[in-house]
Amino acid sequence: MNSKIKLTLGEGIEIEAEELPFSQEIKIVKNPRDILKLLCIGTNIPHWPEFDKYILHDLIHFHANSIVLVETANIVAHVLVYHHKKDTLYFGFFGVIGDKPAKIEFMIDKLIEYAKKNKYKFIRGPINIPTIIYGWGFMEEGSSNNFFIHKPVNSPIYNQVFFQKGFLVSFKELSYEGYIQQFPSQFIEKCDFSNYELVHFDNWDDVLNLKKEFFQLNARNLPSESIITPDSGSLFNNYLDFIKQYGDLFMIVFIRYRKTNKNVGCFLCIPNPFSKDENNFYNSFSILSIVLDTKHRKKGLGWLAIKDILDNAWKHHIRYFTTCIGSNVVSTKEMSLKYGLTLKRTHIIFSYIF
Numbered sequence: 001m002n003s004k005i006k007l008t009l010g011e012g013i014e015i016e017a018e019e020l021p022f023s024q025e026i027k028i029v030k031n032p033r034d035i036l037k038l039l040c041i042g043t044n045i046p047h048w049p050e051f052d053k054y055i056l057h058d059l060i061h062f063h064a065n066s067i068v069l070v071e072t073a074n075i076v077a078h079v080l081v082y083h084h085k086k087d088t089l090y091f092g093f094f095g096v097i098g099d100k101p102a103k104i105e106f107m108i109d110k111l112i113e114y115a116k117k118n119k120y121k122f123i124r125g126p127i128n129i130p131t132i133i134y135g136w137g138f139m140e141e142g143s144s145n146n147f148f149i150h151k152p153v154n155s156p157i158y159n160q161v162f163f164q165k166g167f168l169v170s171f172k173e174l175s176y177e178g179y180i181q182q183f184p185s186q187f188i189e190k191c192d193f194s195n196y197e198l199v200h201f202d203n204w205d206d207v208l209n210l211k212k213e214f215f216q217l218n219a220r221n222l223p224s225e226s227i228i229t230p231d232s233g234s235l236f237n238n239y240l241d242f243i244k245q246y247g248d249l250f251m252i253v254f255i256r257y258r259k260t261n262k263n264v265g266c267f268l269c270i271p272n273p274f275s276k277d278e279n280n281f282y283n284s285f286s287i288l289s290i291v292l293d294t295k296h297r298k299k300g301l302g303w304l305a306i307k308d309i310l311d312n313a314w315k316h317h318i319r320y321f322t323t324c325i326g327s328n329v330v331s332t333k334e335m336s337l338k339y340g341l342t343l344k345r346t347h348i349i350f351s352y353i354f
Contacts, residue, residue, distance in 0.1 A: 029066040032059040041078040042093025058129035084230035091125035099155040123352040137347025144344040149272040170351035172327040176336035191300030199254035247271030250312035265292040281317035
């Protein structure tokens with residue numbers, strides 16, 4: 001059994017850790033409440049006490065550990081590690097105080113060493129749990145660095161060192177952003193929606209009742225590399241509670257095909273609690289997921305749902321929004337540009353294959 005030690009994280013914050021046998025400089029932290037204190041090293045997105053219940057849910061669900069680099073009893077670098085399927089090691093909240101390249105490289109080496117020791121075949125990340133708050137990917141140089149839900153900010157040096165260490169790009173996410181404007185009528189005026197209807201919700205229990213359909217739609221229509229959050233089905237209730245606390249029911253819309261009475265599309269948005277207007281209303285949000293069955297595409301249904309969401313967002317004092325688009329999804333990028341949005345951020349998720 002590894003020996004227990006005490007470490008500090010500035011301002012007298014004390015954390016219990018275990019020594020790892022392969023390095024005297026690297027320690028492992030297992031207690032979820034201690035891990036909470038470490039996440040600030042690996043993200044700029046604020047950690048509010050009211051987020052603890054959402055974070056702890058995911059840390060416990062994935063049996064997450066934190067690997068830390070210690071210098072003279074002080075923690076100077078951190079990476080969270082966890083798994084869902086036995087062959088893939090996920091990592092998140094990768095950060096080095098001062099963003100020093102040599103320490104970044106050292107931590108990558110230890111991440112690889114940890115994966116080898118535990119016989120994983122793949123490494124994937126950064127995927128910061130809960131992803132609904134802390135997002136994923138290392139931000140590319142030139143991206144906007146303002147606080148926003150799900151949009152981590154980091155120095156470009158992280159991408160450079162991960163490339164140098166043999167990591168490959170497994171997914172690139174584009175964030176098109178802008179202000180809500182009057183919806184261009186030409187996008188839908190010639191479309192025939194007589195066989196379709198938008199499904200809205202009167203209460204959160206009704207959303208939960210369509211949980212299975214939501215994941216079926218995702219499984220049918222999204223390539224495996226576009227499904228980022230591992231075991232998302234088990235996390236749905238936790239993430240829905242977050243939307244419920246800071247958002248509203250209009251942020252989830254299904255599209256139903258009248259002829260079969262089946263849902264053929266779903267749009268899911270998340271609120272941004274980090275920005276309010278002068279009247280203390282939340283004033284921004286992100287469109288996180290757009291899913292539409294293949295045979296129902298190119299009928300204007302995406303525009304119909306977007307118009308509905310943005311109209312309702314305006315009624316709820318929201319004036320700004322962002323998107324989460326895989327770089328391979330041409331149609332959604334085209335929609336963003338036609339609406340007048342601007343590419344503001346790019347995030348990269350890396351993978352490593354043994």
